[in-house]
Amino acid sequence: MCSVRGLVKTYAAARGRRGRPAEQEVRASDGIDLDVHRGEIFGLLGPNGAGKTTLVRQLTGLLRPDRGSVEMLGHDLVRYPDRAARLVGYLGQQSSALDELTVALAAETTGRLRGLGLRAARAERDAVLDELGLGPLAARPLKKLSGGQRRLACFAATLVGDRPLLVLDEPTTGMDPVARRAVWAAVDRRRAERGATVLLVTHNVIEAETVLDRVAVLERGRIIACDTPAGLKELVADEVRLDLVWRDVPPLDVPEVAALRDIATETGRRWSLRLGHAEARAAVAAVTGGPAFAALDDFTLATPSLEDVYLALGGRAEGLVKG
Numbered sequence: 001m002c003s004v005r006g007l008v009k010t011y012a013a014a015r016g017r018r019g020r021p022a023e024q025e026v027r028a029s030d031g032i033d034l035d036v037h038r039g040e041i042f043g044l045l046g047p048n049g050a051g052k053t054t055l056v057r058q059l060t061g062l063l064r065p066d067r068g069s070v071e072m073l074g075h076d077l078v079r080y081p082d083r084a085a086r087l088v089g090y091l092g093q094q095s096s097a098l099d100e101l102t103v104a105l106a107a108e109t110t111g112r113l114r115g116l117g118l119r120a121a122r123a124e125r126d127a128v129l130d131e132l133g134l135g136p137l138a139a140r141p142l143k144k145l146s147g148g149q150r151r152l153a154c155f156a157a158t159l160v161g162d163r164p165l166l167v168l169d170e171p172t173t174g175m176d177p178v179a180r181r182a183v184w185a186a187v188d189r190r191r192a193e194r195g196a197t198v199l200l201v202t203h204n205v206i207e208a209e210t211v212l213d214r215v216a217v218l219e220r221g222r223i224i225a226c227d228t229p230a231g232l233k234e235l236v237a238d239e240v241r242l243d244l245v246w247r248d249v250p251p252l253d254v255p256e257v258a259a260l261r262d263i264a265t266e267t268g269r270r271w272s273l274r275l276g277h278a279e280a281r282a283a284v285a286a287v288t289g290g291p292a293f294a295a296l297d298d299f300t301l302a303t304p305s306l307e308d309v310y311l312a313l314g315g316r317a318e319g320l321v322k323g
């Protein structure tokens with residue numbers, strides 16, 4: 001479906017202003033090889049600034065790589081970037097182009113721009129707005145919607161006028177749980193019923209995990225791991241996650257608790273720990289059996305999620321690329 005080889009993109013250094021030193025140039029894509037197969041939902045994960053948006057903008061013909069090739073359904077998109085519009089439905093991070101239109105007109109116009117006749121565009125518009133529960137907002141201009149509503153309306157417009165590849169950059173940003181669920185259901189339906197291919201950029205690792213077939217983890221312009229969610233999770237299969245929530249102050253006078261603190265990630269009253277199975281059993285016994293129990297509000301023990309993989313990879317980057 002889409003094959004990327006040796007992709008390199010460097011942003012030029014910004015000149016320093018008012019005595020500040022010039023910024024360094026940024027190599028946002030640093031030799032990326034990637035294959036997205038037809039009919040799969042492919043996820044791109046990575047921390048802020050890893051180069052995800054830069055990569056997808058090159059795949060959608062909006063940004064020209066310095067080096068490397070992008071081939072989509074047999075088309076060379078580096079040489080012929082205009083062809084991407086016929087192949088890709090792209091939901092970028094910003095939506096200003098549609099802001100003046102109503103929700104209904106944004107969807108209809110997208111369909112028309114993608115070559116649908118008026119009746120077909122209107123029929124698809126109605127079906128998509130209905131599918132996403134946007135009917136009540138259809139007559140409202142996008143600029144008068146909340147952030148999450150606007151995002152959902154832009155997502156709706158992206159779906160009109162079927163494209164073989166959907167590229168969605170953080171589609172659920174700002175959405176409430178009902179809207180998010182509607183987005184994932186719509187993505188899944190397009191794959192199941194129409195064999196659509198979807199490339200998804202997301203930070204919402206846990207939510208996306210249920211729909212993703214394969215995932216690439218990007219860091220500083222490079223792909224440091226690429227596999228199925230299950231394959232990636234095997235990388236941390238020997239670990240479990242223990243979350244402890246304290247009522248108030250953790251009982252650091254209990255030696256076992258003090259020892260756990262050294263390896264915990266603290267967020268408010270919550271401690272998150274990644275532990276081996278035996279260590280986790282010992283930790284649970286220590287915090288639930290002894291004097292620490294009175295200070296404990298809640299605890300959960302979970303098998304690793306894609307988020308744990310992502311965090312673990314952050315610590316040991318190189319050499320994990322698979323398949």
Ligand SMILES: Nc1ncnc2c1ncn2[C@@H]1O[C@H](COP(=O)(O)OP(=O)(O)OP(=O)(O)O)[C@@H](O)[C@H]1O
Nearest residue numbers: 011012026028046047048049050051052053054055
């Ligand atoms: N137009 C630009 N000019 C200069 N540098 C840029 C430009 N756009 C992005 N960068 C830099 O390139 C790197 C990759 O940015 P990019 O937006 O691709 O990351 P990202 O993975 O999409 O991040 P996020 O998760 O925050 O959206 C960052 O270091 C960023 O600062």
